[in-house]
Amino acid sequence: MKRVLKWVGIALLVVILGLVGVVLAAFHGLSPIQDGQRLDGVQTVKDGIVSCFLVDLGEREVALVDACNDKSAKAVLAALAKRGLGAEAVKAIFLTHGDADHLWGALAFPKAQVLVLAADVALAEGREIRLLPWLLSPKDTGVRVARALTDGEVVELSGVAFRVFAVPGHTKGSAAFLARGVLFMGDSAESTTEGALAPAKRLTTSDPELNRASLAKLAERLAPSAADVKSIAPAHSGVLTKGLAPLADLARAR
Numbered sequence: 001m002k003r004v005l006k007w008v009g010i011a012l013l014v015v016i017l018g019l020v021g022v023v024l025a026a027f028h029g030l031s032p033i034q035d036g037q038r039l040d041g042v043q044t045v046k047d048g049i050v051s052c053f054l055v056d057l058g059e060r061e062v063a064l065v066d067a068c069n070d071k072s073a074k075a076v077l078a079a080l081a082k083r084g085l086g087a088e089a090v091k092a093i094f095l096t097h098g099d100a101d102h103l104w105g106a107l108a109f110p111k112a113q114v115l116v117l118a119a120d121v122a123l124a125e126g127r128e129i130r131l132l133p134w135l136l137s138p139k140d141t142g143v144r145v146a147r148a149l150t151d152g153e154v155v156e157l158s159g160v161a162f163r164v165f166a167v168p169g170h171t172k173g174s175a176a177f178l179a180r181g182v183l184f185m186g187d188s189a190e191s192t193t194e195g196a197l198a199p200a201k202r203l204t205t206s207d208p209e210l211n212r213a214s215l216a217k218l219a220e221r222l223a224p225s226a227a228d229v230k231s232i233a234p235a236h237s238g239v240l241t242k243g244l245a246p247l248a249d250l251a252r253a254r
């Protein structure tokens, strides 16, 4: 019996070390998120291993791109408080996709309308499960989507345009948004310590090949208005400030 327990213990340890290794490997080589980084009308908020963004809508109002991971949205509220703003300043939350680590913070902004591509509405609301469906069952996130977005549309809020691009792959309803010169990528791409753009992490991505194809298509669609893209902002790694070039390079490398 003791022997069996010992082997069970060793097996458990191997599994745990393996999981830790997988997580470390997933974030190895990524450029770090810079909390508080200010671009032109856009501010990075870091919440552990994930970031979300304040997009200025005039002086006293903002939209969020993603809502970060913390249900009480401490980091987002602290960033707002520094500007003398409260939760009510958040008018809208654009979700790059429906994974929980990007949306829990929305619960702290019940007055903000939540927008996500139609294909990820069920995932965002917790009526669908994407990873390990044989092990886990869907659970209501409490987040309610006010408006399902469609590919190619432009949402205008207080004169600020948010261009919506479907980039399916990481999830089936993953989106990139272009607003105020920043191309928000969610988990569809990552920035590396070398200043390049890499495709979505395979391990957590529903369809890595489709993700690559979507990134190539996005580069193609943005090429005519390349000058509008000043920066590229992934959710789990730092912002690249070299225009559209890193995405164009990634598309060429296929």
Ligand SMILES: [Zn+2]
Residues within 6 Å of the ligand: 050, 099, 101, 102, 187, 235, 236
């Ligand atoms: Zn994520």
